[in-house]
Amino acid sequence: xxxxxxxxxxxxxxxxxxxxxxxxxxxxxxxxxxxxxxxxxxxxxxxxxxxxxxxxxxxxxxxxxxxxxxxxxxxxxxxxxxxxxxxxxxxxxxxxxxxxxxxxxxxxxxxxxxxxxxxxxxxxxxxxxxxxxxxxxxxxxxxxxxxxxxxxxxxxxxxxxxxxxxxxxxxxxxxxxxxxxxxxxxxxxxxxxxxxxxxxxxxxxxxxxxxxxxxxxxxxxxxxxxxxxxxxxxxxxxxxxxxxxxxxxxxxxxxxxxxxxxxxxxxxxxxxxxxxxxxxxxxxxxxxxxxxxxxxxxxxxxxxxxxxxxxxxxx
Numbered sequence: 001x002x003x004x005x006x007x008x009x010x011x012x013x014x015x016x017x018x019x020x021x022x023x024x025x026x027x028x029x030x031x032x033x034x035x036x037x038x039x040x041x042x043x044x045x046x047x048x049x050x051x052x053x054x055x056x057x058x059x060x061x062x063x064x065x066x067x068x069x070x071x072x073x074x075x076x077x078x079x080x081x082x083x084x085x086x087x088x089x090x091x092x093x094x095x096x097x098x099x100x101x102x103x104x105x106x107x108x109x110x111x112x113x114x115x116x117x118x119x120x121x122x123x124x125x126x127x128x129x130x131x132x133x134x135x136x137x138x139x140x141x142x143x144x145x146x147x148x149x150x151x152x153x154x155x156x157x158x159x160x161x162x163x164x165x166x167x168x169x170x171x172x173x174x175x176x177x178x179x180x181x182x183x184x185x186x187x188x189x190x191x192x193x194x195x196x197x198x199x200x201x202x203x204x205x206x207x208x209x210x211x212x213x214x215x216x217x218x219x220x221x222x223x224x225x226x227x228x229x230x231x232x233x234x235x236x237x238x239x240x241x242x243x244x245x246x247x248x249x250x251x252x253x254x255x256x257x258x259x260x261x262x263x264x265x266x267x268x269x270x271x272x273x274x275x276x277x278x279x280x281x282x283x284x285x286x287x288x289x290x291x292x293x294x295x296x297x298x299x300x301x302x303x304x305x306x307x308x309x310x311x312x313x314x315x
Contacts (some may be wrong), residue, residue, distance in 0.1 A: 005174045005288055007096075013178050015214035016225040020275045021075065024227060028077035033106035033228060034065035038076070043084045044111030048162065051114045053134045060135055061108050064101055071220040072212065074102060078230035081205055082110045087158040088203040089191055090114060090165040090230075091262045093270065095178050099212035102228050103165065106207075109133075114163035117154065138164070149190050158194040158202055165207075166190070168262060175283035178213050180266040182284045182300070187262060188255030191236065196243045196250070206231040206262060208269040229269050234261065257297050264293075 007170070024030060031038040049057075068074050082088075092103045107114055117138045134264035138154060157164050168187040175181045195202045211226035239254045263282065284291045284307060291307040294300075 002250065003194065003255075004285065007172045007174060008176045008178060010214055013213055014174060015228060016211035016274070018225065021225050021227060023275065024077070025075075028229075030075040030077055030227070031079065032069075032074060033076040033079065033102060033109060034068050034074055036109055037111065038106070038109055039080050040099075041080055041110070045085055045113065049111070056134050057108070057113070061105060064105055065109075068101060068105065068226075068253050071098070071217070071223065072215055072226040073223050074226045074228070076102070076106055076228040076230060078232070079106055079110055081230050081232055082107055082112060083163075083203060086203075087161055087194070087198075088163045088205065089158070089209050090185070090205050091161065091187055091234075091266070092165060092167050092207040093180055093266055094167040094169045094172050094207055095209065096172060096212045096215075098215060099209040099226060099228075100167065102209045102212070102226060103207035103230070104227065106230065107163070107165070112163055114165045115157045116165035117150070117167065146251065151186055151193070154186075154190045154246035155194045155197065158190070159197050162303065164190070167283070169261060171285075173283070174285055174288065177279070179270060179279055179282065180263050181282060182286060183259040185252070185255040185259045185262045185300075188258035189250055190241070191258060192239060192250035192254055195240055198247065199238055201235075204234045204267060206234060206265050208266050208273065210270055210273040226251075227273050229273060231265065231269055234265055236261065253297055253299070256300055260294060260296070260298070 021030070029039075050185050065136075068129045083283060090103060090107065092100070094100065104116060138157065154164055154166075168183040168189050169181055170184045173179065173181045191202060191204055207228060207230050209226065209228040211224055214224045236258050239258060243250075267282065281290050281292045283289070287304050287308060289307050291303055294303055
């Protein structure tokens with residue numbers, strides 16, 4: 001199935017400048033996320049590494065890292081937030097197809113082997129599809145009516161002790177200025193239900209990448225700056241209060257709220273990377289319109305209804 005609309009062109013945004021990267025470097029310890037153990041912490045999770053096609057994964061990591069370094073100047077901070085062991089969730093931005101690889105490579109280089117959710121079509125691509133499956137792809141068949149099955153498989157990954165990476169927007173952002181757009185609440189259901197089954201809050205982190213939108217993949221030189229923040233742990237313990245009384249599944253309003261918190265956090269972190277003020281609203285993919293920022297626990301469907309009546313211009 002083809003996604004709605006088209007992403008805005010490269011010309012819609014300015015490249016991440018050297019001056020802005022310098023400002024970030026003065027505030028954070030920027031490292032090259034494509035190098036082994038980029039922060040200096042050498043604590044590989046040997047069990048995960050050995051369970052996930054170690055030789056093939058190592059070759060693919062090396063190849064992807066070389067492509068990234070040849071195509072851009074990748075930098076990151078916050079990678080010491082990646083847990084050494086146990087399950088955790090990474091919710092990553094989806095500005096382009098290219099920068100999907102930045103958080104993946106970074107976590108692999110930190111010694112973890114997260115499974116990751118990706119559209120099922122990628123697993124069928126010639127040659128590359130086999131590689132994706134070999135390094136932990138969790139296929140997602142979009143618009144298949146199998147959302148619950150996908151969520152259950154993802155929950156099983158987490159309760160089995162493995163980390164999971166999710167791109168909760170579901171596709172490349174359609175925001176004209178490439179800010180994070182509306183999130184699917186599946187990330188909320190997965191986090192909440194897996195936490196309930198384990199009896200504790202599963203760590204959840206936002207990985208926000210900016211800069212790859214300006215890369216011309218036919219001729220990427222001179223190389224553009226690409227910076228990722230692997231953010232501090234996002235707390236949602238308040239949503240787990242009374243979880244033993246939820247019934248068959250987490251309340252939908254809690255799943256919606258966690259997805260909202262992730263989107264807002266991503267927007268603010270991205271604003272920091274870009275050196276800009278975040279927009280007051282956000283692009284709602286369900287109705288393909290800009291809508292005002294929502295209050296906590298707002299019903300997304302009511303947000304859509306109001307937005308269709310009163311469109312919100314970009315501030």
